[in-house]
Amino acid sequence: MDQPHRAEYSRPPLSTPRTDLSSSPFALRLVRTGIWSVCFFIFYFVQQLAELLAPLLLIAGVLWKALPAVVGSLSHAAASADPQARDAIGSVASAIPSHIVIAGHDLTAGGLIWDGILLMALAAAGATLATVAGKNV
Template sequence: MDQPPNANYARPLAFSSRAADGSPLAFRLVRTGIWSVCYFAFYFIQQLAELFAPLLLIAGVLWKVLPALVGALSHAAVAADPQAKDAITNVAAAIPQHIVVAGHDLTASGLIWDGILLMGLAAAGATLATLAGKSI
């Protein structure tokens, strides 16, 4: 059986400092390290956003709906007992429109918006982590 003259069947695999693309080993290690750090950062941000997005969204929706529910309850209690109506009215008045925490003004609509933005951040983190993972 004749082999073609340009066949290199007997040449062993070379584990040299050069890759198939011609870049040195140190450059490849630095590039891999940078992409690994980027992958970690993007994945970590994604995990935090996936944790807090539903919490903020649910808290905002409940806070937004609570005054309407208490108002509906007070309308139902009009015929029942005047003292119950007064108690429900006091509870409805005690529900704040905004809360200041460490200098930040929190509102129900703001929490909902923050939850939606965190969902977008989680999607962006997943996309960037995937791209960084492919670049490693």
């Protein structure tokens, strides 16, 4: 009787080079680490800058938004007081601007609040991206 044809399978030798990242040349790993390090620096720098400026803009916007209401309540309280004090408070209330134009940029109280919130979101994104970049270094 004839034996059925058997396929012969051979195992690759144990000394076959692997093609994963761990066998890449040293220079390639060094360049990869350098790129991830620069990305980590940029993300972390943006995060730190946003964490510094966000509270300043947010507080400045809230104070600017609340200032006319505070001065208005003072003028109502001073209405029964001295007329000179009432006039002084009225002139201060009229001197508070609703917007300021600096170098062509229109700044408002609501705009500063919104910018502070956006900078907080940017700080969170920078922290997330810095963590991802740090794990890849």
